[in-house]
Amino acid sequence: MSENVRVRFAPSPTGYLHVGGARTALFNWLYARHHGGTFILRIEDTDKQRNTTEAVQVVYDSLRWLGLDWDEGPEIGGDHDPYFQSERDAIYESYFQRLQEGGHLYQDKDGGAWRFRFTREVVEVDDLICGPVAFDFANVEITPDMTIRRPDGSWIFHFVNVVDDIEMRMTHVIRGEDHLPNTPKHLQLYRALGVVPPRFAHIPLILNKDGSKMSKRDQGASINSYIEGGYAPEAVRNYFCLLGWSPKDDTEVLPLDQLIARFDLDAVNRKGAHFDIAKCDWFNGQYIQRMPMERYLELAQPWLAQAGIVAPTEQLEPVLALEKMKVTHFREIPDRISFFFTEDYAYDLAAVEKTLRKPGALERLAQIAGTYSVLETFDAMTLEAKLKELAGSLGVKPAEFIHPTRVAVSGRGVGPSLYHMLEVLGKGRTLARIQQTLTRFAA
């Protein structure tokens, strides 16, 4: 039982990380962390033309964004360096030699490619998730021998994948269910090489909500879309965990330490999961509400910077706090708070039409400005009390003051709670903005 778990994520760099791949990486990572094992990243870049350094960078960025750190692999190193298949030629060569010496290989007549001769029998895969699954290799027509090396000397996935898993001492191979039919072929390779294979666990695929296959273009398919869409990585990670796995009670929002403590392969589902971005959005909102102010500020920062909103934290924090319980994506934030940072904010035409153009609106604006101008304390509670007092004394509804004031100081019909918004704005700016509005719409 002292077996040290070693698992890996072995993506082919294609320029983006698919949600399915990310989830595979996540399950491997979780499994490693749960069992105190080692999580390895290996880049399967045997297809030379298609793989670029930028594409590899995308893999790193996506994994790191999700918080999936690897213990061995590119940029980290490890006992089994290098972690790029393109740099492991000598190793493959020696394994190829072993197969050849064992009489397992032959060269194709026409092309000259090298094939591995399957043993013609039933091979059983004892999958940790799917259970025992038998594949019959008896018919050569149905399962022709597998090509492992091209005529130009380059290697085929099946071969290098198995060699690396042997070399890197993998104990468990957790991968997408699309690999299940490949597994008996890989098992034949292990046997021919005289190596005890790792345990296999095939996790269900992720499909679109309607059940169709997720392609690059579909919403939520690329990890980049979350980075660019204003998601909190911890929220996305939590949502991904629940795609094909559940803690078995009804908890859904689970902190990372809980996820690690509770995750295990025996609780992984067999049914394919349909992806629902709406639920992912809900998780994001929940995480934003619950996260500490510092983290909230940290994640909002890039979005503010991009929108040209720069201000010291002391000024930013109270403004952002106003939206913390309301926002679902960080990308929404700049637009919602931009009016705080310029006196030249735009007036929403519909809001102006609906409230400022209303008969008596400007008079009431002047009245509330008068009331507020004499206040010593300018906090939400006082502001609310005074506004209601004024409305009451004039026999009008508070709304007749609230709406014009909101539009006057922010230019819009919707926003944070009025009194809290005014408190953050402060007395000076509040009065100036009302005055500015009065002047502007007086005619």
Add this chain to the structure above:
RNA sequence: GACCCUAUCGUCCAGUGGCCUAGGACACUCCCCUUUCACGGGAGUAACACGGGUUCGAAUCCCGUUAGGGUCGCCA
């Protein structure tokens, strides 16, 4: 077409023979809170694919059908 996997509300999950007139969450509808927009609270609509078995008893076990998905590359 062959082989393999799967089958509970629209979606994600719970349920491993009686506790199920099937539970939670998202989404949707309505109500409350809030004279903004949200959050929050409450209520509601909504599912065991179908047909045979096994059993005193089946969402749970077996068989078949159907449906969905996957794999059959000198892609990974």
